[in-house]
Amino acid sequence: MRYSLHVNGHDHTIDVDEDTPLLWVLRDAMNLKGTKYGCGAGLCGACTVHIDGQAVRSCRMPIAAIGTSKVVTIEGIGATPAGARLQQAWMKVDVPQCGYCQPGQIMTAAALLAQNSAPSDDEIVAAMDGNLCRCATYLRIKQAVKLAADGTSASAVNAKGA
Amino acid sequence: MSLQLPPEMKRRLPSRRAFLAVTAGAGGALVVGYYTGVGRARSLKPGELNAYVSIAPDNTVTIAAKNPEIGQGVKTMLPMLVAEELDADWSRVKTEQAPLDQDAYGPQFAGGSMSTPLNWDPLRRVGAAARQMLVTAAAANWNVPERECSTAMSKVRHDPTGRTLDYGALVAAAAKLRAPDLRSVKLKDPKTYTIIGRTKPGVDVPVIVTGEPLFGIDVEVPGMLYAVFQKCPVFGGRVKSANLDEVKKLPGVKDAFVVGAGAQHAFKAEGRTQFTQLMNGVAITADSTWHAEKARAALKVEWDEGPGRSESSAGYARTAAELASKAPDLVFRSDGDAARALQSAAKTVEAAYEYPFLAHATLEPQNCTASVTGDRCELWAPTQAPGEGRQLVAKTLGLRESDVDVHMMRCGGGFGRRLVGDFMVEAAWISKVAGAPVKLTWSREDDIQHDYYRPGGWHYLKGGIDKDGKLIAWRQHFATFGRDGRMSDMAGMPKQMHPAGRVANLEYAASLMPSSVPQGPLRAPVVNALVWVEQSFIDELAHAAGKDPLQFQIDLLGKAEVLPDGERGFDTGRARGVLEKVREVSGWGKAKLPARTGMGVAFSYCHLGYAAEVVQASVAADGKIKIDKVWAAVDVGRQIINPGAAENQCQGGVLDGLSHALNQKITIENGAVVENNFDGFPPLSMMQAPPVEIHFVLTDHDPTGLGEPPLPPAIPALTNAIFAATGKRVRKLPIDTGTLGA
Numbered sequence: 007m008r009y010s011l012h013v014n015g016h017d018h019t020i021d022v023d024e025d026t027p028l029l030w031v032l033r034d035a036m037n038l039k040g041t042k043y044g045c046g047a048g049l050c051g052a053c054t055v056h057i058d059g060q061a062v063r064s065c066r067m068p069i070a071a072i073g074t075s076k077v078v079t080i081e082g083i084g085a086t087p088a089g090a091r092l093q094q095a096w097m098k099v100d101v102p103q104c105g106y107c108q109p110g111q112i113m114t115a116a117a118l119l120a121q122n123s124a125p126s127d128d129e130i131v132a133a134m135d136g137n138l139c140r141c142a143t144y145l146r147i148k149q150a151v152k153l154a155a156d157g158t159s160a161s162a163v164n165a166k167g168a
Numbered sequence: 169m170s171l172q173l174p175p176e177m178k179r180r181l182p183s184r185r186a187f188l189a190v191t192a193g194a195g196g197a198l199v200v201g202y203y204t205g206v207g208r209a210r211s212l213k214p215g216e217l218n219a220y221v222s223i224a225p226d227n228t229v230t231i232a233a234k235n236p237e238i239g240q241g242v243k244t245m246l247p248m249l250v251a252e253e254l255d256a257d258w259s260r261v262k263t264e265q266a267p268l269d270q271d272a273y274g275p276q277f278a279g280g281s282m283s284t285p286l287n288w289d290p291l292r293r294v295g296a297a298a299r300q301m302l303v304t305a306a307a308a309n310w311n312v313p314e315r316e317c318s319t320a321m322s323k324v325r326h327d328p329t330g331r332t333l334d335y336g337a338l339v340a341a342a343a344k345l346r347a348p349d350l351r352s353v354k355l356k357d358p359k360t361y362t363i364i365g366r367t368k369p370g371v372d373v374p375v376i377v378t379g380e381p382l383f384g385i386d387v388e389v390p391g392m393l394y395a396v397f398q399k400c401p402v403f404g405g406r407v408k409s410a411n412l413d414e415v416k417k418l419p420g421v422k423d424a425f426v427v428g429a430g431a432q433h434a435f436k437a438e439g440r441t442q443f444t445q446l447m448n449g450v451a452i453t454a455d456s457t458w459h460a461e462k463a464r465a466a467l468k469v470e471w472d473e474g475p476g477r478s479e480s481s482a483g484y485a486r487t488a489a490e491l492a493s494k495a496p497d498l499v500f501r502s503d504g505d506a507a508r509a510l511q512s513a514a515k516t517v518e519a520a521y522e523y524p525f526l527a528h529a530t531l532e533p534q535n536c537t538a539s540v541t542g543d544r545c546e547l548w549a550p551t552q553a554p555g556e557g558r559q560l561v562a563k564t565l566g567l568r569e570s571d572v573d574v575h576m577m578r579c580g581g582g583f584g585r586r587l588v589g590d591f592m593v594e595a596a597w598i599s600k601v602a603g604a605p606v607k608l609t610w611s612r613e614d615d616i617q618h619d620y621y622r623p624g625g626w627h628y629l630k631g632g633i634d635k636d637g638k639l640i641a642w643r644q645h646f647a648t649f650g651r652d653g654r655m656s657d658m659a660g661m662p663k664q665m666h667p668a669g670r671v672a673n674l675e676y677a678a679s680l681m682p683s684s685v686p687q688g689p690l691r692a693p694v695v696n697a698l699v700w701v702e703q704s705f706i707d708e709l710a711h712a713a714g715k716d717p718l719q720f721q722i723d724l725l726g727k728a729e730v731l732p733d734g735e736r737g738f739d740t741g742r743a744r745g746v747l748e749k750v751r752e753v754s755g756w757g758k759a760k761l762p763a764r765t766g767m768g769v770a771f772s773y774c775h776l777g778y779a780a781e782v783v784q785a786s787v788a789a790d791g792k793i794k795i796d797k798v799w800a801a802v803d804v805g806r807q808i809i810n811p812g813a814a815e816n817q818c819q820g821g822v823l824d825g826l827s828h829a830l831n832q833k834i835t836i837e838n839g840a841v842v843e844n845n846f847d848g849f850p851p852l853s854m855m856q857a858p859p860v861e862i863h864f865v866l867t868d869h870d871p872t873g874l875g876e877p878p879l880p881p882a883i884p885a886l887t888n889a890i891f892a893a894t895g896k897r898v899r900k901l902p903i904d905t906g907t908l909g910a
Contacts, residue, residue: 022456022458023419023458025462026456026458027458030456030457030458034394034456034458035456037388038379039380039381039382039386039388040378040379040380041379042383042385042580043457043533043609044531044532044533044846045612045845045846046611046612046845047845047846047847049845050531050846052531079379080377080378080379081378081379081380084378093378096376096377097369097373097374100367100369100370100373100812101373102373102376102377103239103240103816103817104238104239104531104532104578104579104581104582105239105370105372105373105376105383105578105580106383106530106532106580106581107580108376108377109376109377109379131855134854135855136853137854138531138846138850138851138853139851140530140531141239141820141824142819142823142827142851142852142857143816143819143820144823144854145860146816147854148854
């Protein structure tokens with residue numbers, strides 16, 4: 007089936023089966039590798055993208071269900087103010103260990119900040135809890151989301167005694 | 169317990185004496201190796217001073233990152249060592265993943281927290297040697313004595329006149345010079361460091377946050393097919409028949425075929441031939457990942473499940489209980505007379521501990537892209553052990569190792585899983601049969617159900633204390649996996665395990681049972697489980713003795729000395745140091761805690777590092793656990809190389825330990841793994857992650873690694889805290905909160 011898909015501000019024509027998850031459309035058919043495969047079951051959040059501004063697990067979203075909705079991926083999120091601030095904050099806080107989950111983390115955080123520009127700690131945890139980080143960089147993820155939200159919590163990340 | 173690596177890896181480690189060799193290659197270029205006499209000449213390109221350092225005319229310095237990056241930060245940290253002694257301007261340093269060339273780079277692997285101890289000295293010398301060549305070139309250019317020249321920020325300066333030359337302007341002349349002997353180059357006074365000891369963000373972070381291709385799973389090769397590989401759920405099972413003809417007709421499918429039928433590809437594990445690393449199964453190649461997965465959903469296989477089908481976690485537990493009631497199969501340490509001391513003890517404590525199998529569950533599932541053409545093979549692999557993987561591929565495909573190229577791709581987590589090269593062999597085999605490049609991607613289900621697991625274990629302990637509350641007897645009977653009188657490597661217990669050497673009457677014994685379940689190293693292998701048992705039981709004895717558990721630990725360590733254990737021994741003084749530090753920073757014993765809130769402490773020595781941790785946890789009336797905070801004191805020597813990344817790594821290690829304690833188990837039923845995704849095998853979530861405060865204790869020893877040491881103590885520190893909060897002792901992992909209610 008041929009589909010017209012709006013991704014990161016551009017229209018693309020894709021020829022795939024109607025049940026193809028958006029994740030594999032992005033990765034295999036469009037060569038956008040930033041959206042990651044982690045579980046295929048909506049359990050880890052590594053594949054999170056935005057569909058009309060909502061954070062969605064692309065591994066469970068068949069292309070036939072997307073229609074004319076606007077898709078934004080990690081490759082395009084830097085064009086939004088919240089996305090750009092989050093990417094900067096992630097670099098400043100030096101969040102990643104292996105880094106594999108981080109595109110999904112940033113996408114979930116960007117959806118949160120778009121709806122709530124100054125989330126509390128509890129609101130950050132509630133929004134981000136479904137995004138697993140196997141390296142457990144959660145403390146830094148929280149710090150980076152706060153930094154991107156208010157720009158003031160850029161506390162030093164140096165360990166004590168070093 | 170100092171170093172836990174698969175035996176094939178241990179053989180690769182150089183001795184301390186023979187860690188460096190230098191030869192002058194063509195054109196006098198510097199080439200570095202780690203084995204005396206093995207340093208291999210390599211043709212150097214313009215701008216290259218040695219295998220590691222290349223300088224461009226615009227003064228950009230490129231430094232090779234020799235080891236696989238799995239999230240432990242070596243792609244940033246190891247080049248920092250070179251850059252420091254090179255006096256490079258870090259803001260203009262690029263790091264590049266080195267090719268797999270262990271003659272030029274020494275051992276290239278990510279395991280055992282060994283990147284720091286193996287490279288701390290050699291890589292600084294590599295930087296210093298390159299700097300020396302640049303100084304010599306500058307002095308010759310100015311016709312001045314070298315001693316009048318200094319270096320900083322990728323420039324040589326002639327101090328009396330203030331003239332400077334960029335490294336980029338000197339590199340062509342420097343490359344023609346004879347390379348200095350690495351053993352005699354002068355290293356900096358650490359007080360003058362400008363890069364080591366300063367936080368440098370990960371070099372790949374800008375790529376990660378913008379989603380550019382970076383990981384193994386992101387590799388694209390022209391003409392590549394997408395492959396899946398279905399193995400028998402029961403370990404050791406084989407394909408009897410499959411509906412291959414039907415599958416081949418499905419949309420996008422190129423081929424479907426049985427792999428490994430009639431061929432045994434044996435590898436040695438646990439000192440014997442155990443599993444075929446190229447396991448038997450059905451491969452499907454297609455024009456997209458989705459088509460391959462859809463075809464797999466339609467695949468019907470009749471399996472010959474083999475003898476493994478009779479095994480189960482419940483069965484192992486029953487066998488362990490039977491073994492515990494009998495005399496042990498082997499006694500591997502016996503000091504004094506434990507049986508007699510237990511009889512004469514003022515008080516004895518008896519306990520049985522058990523922990524389950526665990527998977528690694530790296531977030532990036534196993535994958536590999538392979539291109540086999542004729543007698544050559546090229547692999548793009550997210551691997552921790554590229555050299556071992558290459559060996560295995562060469563052996564299985566009947567190629568020479570020199571005809572197999574491995575590109576080390578960034579790994580989406582390692583934790584020991586990627587020390588095994590099964591996914592590399594599968595991809596290579598499928599590519600060979602397909603006659604095309606192939607990207608093999610494991611599903612999450614494949615990944616959790618076909619791991620090399622941390623084995624479960626069952627421990628039966630009896631301890632005795634005298635009338636003064638001193639620990640005088642310890643008897644431990646470990647029911648574990650093994651055969652022929654030997655515990656298997658990953659289900660073993662070192663005879664040096666604490667508190668051996670600190671209890672006058674001590675017996676370590678084991679009884680063995682067989683298992684078909686593949687076993688492998690999981691972050692802090694062996695100790696991640698053994699330390700929980702050991703530190704929990706010491707805590708039990710401290711409470712039985714009516715002593716403060718932290719002081720009891722310090723008293724048990726006794727005087728500062730180095731006990732025999734691996735290469736460097738176990739330094740009881742350093743163990744005491746981290747315990748004292750964590751006592752101080754956690755406010756141990758000082759704060760008045762609310763009801764059902766408690767602090768627990770534990771320490772461990774592993775992979776050359778010392779860590780002591782205090783957990784403060786509250787247990788609700790319904791048994792639900794809230795971890796308020798964790799404090800960790802960590803001693804990995806005199807220098808923390810990249811402090812920010814070191815803190816991150818330590819926090820991750822602690823939280824990984826809490827995943828074991830709170831969330832994770834692998835259950836074997838009918839010879840197969842029951843859990844198959846993150847709902848059944850959940851890593852810690854953000855909601856569960858407490859604040860973790862890291863304190864480094866600096867002692868005058870060469871720096872060692874941080875990937876593993878912080879993990880083991882987190883588990884007993886938590887279960888000891890639960891005891892302090894509730895009076896209930898957790899003796900089975902993961903923690904069953906249903907048993908902790910008020």
